[in-house]
Amino acid sequence: MAGRNRPAIGADKRLALNRMGSFDWDLLKRTLDLDAAGLAVFDLRPGEYDGNPETLSRRVPPEEGIRLDATVDRAIRSGRTSYGAYFQVTRRNGIRQWTHVRGRILRDAQGSPHRVIGIVRNATTELTEFAEVSAQEAGRRRLTGIVQGTTEALSRALTVDDVTAVLSDVAGLERFGAEGLALGLVDGGAVRLVALSGESLETAGERPVAPLDDARPLARAALTQRAHFATSLPGPTDDRTRPRPHIDGHGFDAAAFLPLVAQARSIGGLALFYRGRTHFTPEDRNVCLGLAGIVAQSLQRAILFDQEREFATGLQSSMLPRDIPAFSGVEIAVRYHAAWSGRDVGGDWYDVIALPRGRVGVVVGDVQGHDTHAAAVMGQLRIALRAFAGEGHPPATVLARASRFLVELDTERFATCTYAQLDLATGAVRAVRAGHLGPLVRHTDGRTGWPHLRGGLPLGLATEFGQEDFPETRLDLVPGETFVLCTDGLVEESGLDIEEGMAELAHAVRTGPGRAGALADHLADRLWHRWGTGDDVALLVLHRAPDPGTRQAPRIHQYIHQADPEGLAETRAVLRQALEDWGLAALADDVQLAAGELLVNVLLHTEGGAVLTLEVVPGPVTRVRLAVQDRSSAWPRRRWPGEAATSGRGLLLVDAVSARWGVEPRGDGKAVWCEFAPPDRPAAGAAGARGRGFP
The missing domain is CATH 3.30.450.40 (GAF domain)
Structure with a gap:
């Protein structure tokens, strides 16, 4: 009967009687909770431990801590559910105590570890009471x-x-x-x-x-x-x-x-x-x-x-161009980052090519593989593509010939690349893509976007499958805009979606400095170090010099992409701010209305974006000139819609709010322009100039 009246011994007390304690290690919060018996194993008093594993590690000799950390790390990485290890703890009197830990690893639904629970115990008895350790054995263990x-x-x-x-x-x-x-x-x-x-x-x-x-x-x-x-x-x-x-x-x-x-x-x-x-x-x-x-x-x-x-780095560097030519009106910066993997070298490359008729070609590409063969193929392909471009061929032809050249090298490697030709005078860009990332563009208002480039197959594969079609995409790079090309090593990280890397690159470009060299350094600091990538990276940044005009004749440029509805609202705000800065705020409403009508006409009825230019035209009578340029050869015509029509009044509105307007041919497209005079300074000859250029 007496035995029945004895109080029950709880699980925690049973553990303490056996010199065992329990712990709960939260891997996400980086906290480790020990019960009173667990603290006793480490010879710690309750007030001496704050739940931080780093505080607990002070009781563990460095060599023992390294060995214990390695055991836990191997268990977590291998997917095991538990681990066990013997290690030594230094008690407050300086004596080392053998200790044993047994932990159970808890994982979430995706298999990621988030918590470890287990038991820690004083193992001195089992290692000393049942086996006498000699001095030589102790020395060997140490x-x-x-x-x-x-x-x-x-x-x-x-x-x-x-x-x-x-x-x-x-x-x-x-x-x-x-x-x-x-x-x-x-x-x-x-x-x-x-x-x-x-x-x-x-x-x-x-x-x-x-x-x-x-x-x-x-x-x-x-x-x-x-x-x-x-x-x-x-x-x-x-x-x-x-x-x-x-x-x-x-x-x-x-x-x-x-x-x-x-x-x-x-x-x-x-x-x-x-x-x-x-x-x-x-x-x-x-x-x-x-x-x-x-x-x-x-x-x-x-x-x-x-x-x-x-x-490896010497071989790769010898394959890349030593000097980048300088061009008037643009800044170009290139960077190369070697993969951190021994002798493995990549096939990433960049190049800048001076072309006839005031154009420049830029290319970034990647040959399949990470070895010396990839680097050798890259060197030959880069030189061949440069030769094809220098002959004056359009971008689609350059990539088609480069694809055939790669097949003729009798190699099993393929290559991806993006190649673009820029007209230095107009900012017109003709770009092609072969299984590669397209360009990232930073606009003058700071927004960034990935223009849609229709792509073809990677070089080599395109020829093997008989599909050497690389459709060109026409873009416009207005003064002050930046054009960024890179290889996938800059935006890819193991275990993460490439979309995350692309978003991070866009953010880094958006918040980076304006000059090409400074922006390239900014991207290197932000992204190469962030990823710690094992892949090599080629980066090319092209910045078109701003064109602010002069104090007497200021000027702004804006590119509105066809698939960017926010661009219209941004452009209206930019126009109003510019006119206020120039002391011409009274014209803001009329200019915004005309710009909206002309831009909507381009975005709805053509297959590309629009380049908008707003400038002050000096002269006997100051005028404000608005021009919207597109790549369509069809000229707009003023017409009189019926009373029930829901469209067709755009040019009537432009005619009503502007002093004069007209159409001019611009290269392979046109520009619709209109001029405004401040209310107290009417434009000379305005009445006879309306609709100039129309039949």
């Missing part, structure tokens, strides 16, 4: 932990700079149990120090060099491939045996000078400096030698990677 932690940290280092950063940061020094570090690489007949006491010499602009046959211990270790352990360092006056003259102020008492040897070849030396150390035990020496071997292998891999990168 060496294994340090080696594993260093290996994990260096496994993600690709370049020499990455390796240097891992070794010389605070975590690296704590991992080695050292207070200072010097890392040197063999460079010809000398040792070049790349890190010293945790401070990168790159920031100081200094690369000290010590000859290999010098008596300095670091150089001697690299030369003889033998480690040297010193328990007393030379004084300030002994310059010959010191690793660096200014290291004495750090007050180091001992040092380990370790050779970095890979495949029987010295690649450098590593020096670890200590304070308060009087000797090196055999275990300490084994730890140092083991670390040196790991560092040597990582450095060898990093040196090879850097060499491959240098080869």
